Amino acid sequence: MDLMNEDHPEAKAPGRQRDRVARGQTIVAAAKDILSESGFADFGINSIARRAGCDKQLIYRYFDGLEGLADVIGTDIADELSAELEGFTRQEAPKTYAAWVERLAVGLLALFRSNRIIQKIAAWELASPSSLTAIMAAARAKRLNAWMVGLRGTLKPPEGLDTGALNAIIIGAVQHLAMSASAFQSQAGMQLETEADWQRAEAALLHIVRQTYGATDAS
């Protein structure tokens, strides 16, 4: 999101300059707002233009329609994501495979919890996948995957355990927790509103992970 530049008297490209870039940013911001509020239900040409306070024609010209706009937002989100993940990576690297999974679970939980748009994308992918959800999900998955394998380094998984299946289930649980909390402030009877609620959830999650991979050190 590095945007406020330009204003040199000479144009860089065949750009004319009336508001071009600022307009574009307004549109992207409006689209992201809608996305994080109501998901893809209101993610349409008319709705976005109305919210951005401009004519919908501009969306066609600037972004070549909704799909193009989704592309831009996708990479936009991916960048934010990388920034957030940076914080997690800065800590010391996990020493064991079990510790890695713990960090994964806690990190993903924090990430999903803090980012409403990602929640919406994930939820809409499950409920009503479309070309738009796919575009955004692709960018997200790429960064997340890279972060996970990067954090893992050369740690080797314990033998005798189906780590692929176990981790898939754990990640699913994390994702579901965040989405359910966002929609209902609870999950299967467990309240998920206050910070205390979340600490309780995180403690339970950590317990599950530790027990699953055999109690280890870490964190």
Next chain:
Amino acid sequence: MDLMNEDHPEAKAPGRQRDRVARGQTIVAAAKDILSESGFADFGINSIARRAGCDKQLIYRYFDGLEGLADVIGTDIADELSAELEGFTRQEAPKTYAAWVERLAVGLLALFRSNRIIQKIAAWELASPSSLTAIMAAARAKRLNAWMVGLRGTLKPPEGLDTGALNAIIIGAVQHLAMSASAFQSQAGMQLETEADWQRAEAALLHIVRQTYGATDAS
């Protein structure tokens, strides 16, 4: 569906009998088909009437609009659900709390897996909750809860564990597994298509549950 009956010369109620009941069933069936195929995206008056091959006015007259139809479908689904749950309950009751959670996890997984409509309802509740999703979700939750507590009987939870949080996470994982499989035939890299895939997933799930509650007997 059991529909082809009637044709008694005398009417049952103040019903006139042209097609009344059969029509109603056709409409409900059409609505359920749409629901299990595309979720609530196409769950509208026009779409349902078109699919049922009748005029949309009938939906207003028979069911008092979409909400009324959703009511009927809700109890409809709840009944199917009770029937499926019957099968699980018939087995011998779990002897320990851990065994109960295992049965819960496996049972819910099978249930969610087999019932596309329930998947759609759950997914749409997360993505875009509405009065319609709420109506259907209520009926579902009621039966499921009754089944869970009934199966549990008087088993007392182990001390020192936050069973509420642990179970909420486990149930979330199960639910997410079913939804993700339905949408992508996979979850976080784990393929979920063939029966072998599912056995692998179930084995991992059981491992997690057993380790979480301390390895026990059962099944």
Next chain:
DNA sequence: AGGAAATGTCACCAGTCGGTGATATTTTTT
């Protein structure tokens, strides 16, 4: 100056949506 390209705005299209009144048809009751 010019012309050309880019930009912003408006009006309009066809299609769908939920919803409703009027009407024709059938069945039951009187």
Next chain:
DNA sequence: AAAAAATATCACCGACTGGTGACATTTCCT
């Protein structure tokens, strides 16, 4: 038989959707 009630169907409404062509304005490049 005639009257009344229920049933089925059609035509229509206003509101919204995604999408496009036309036009006026501004800016740039000769």
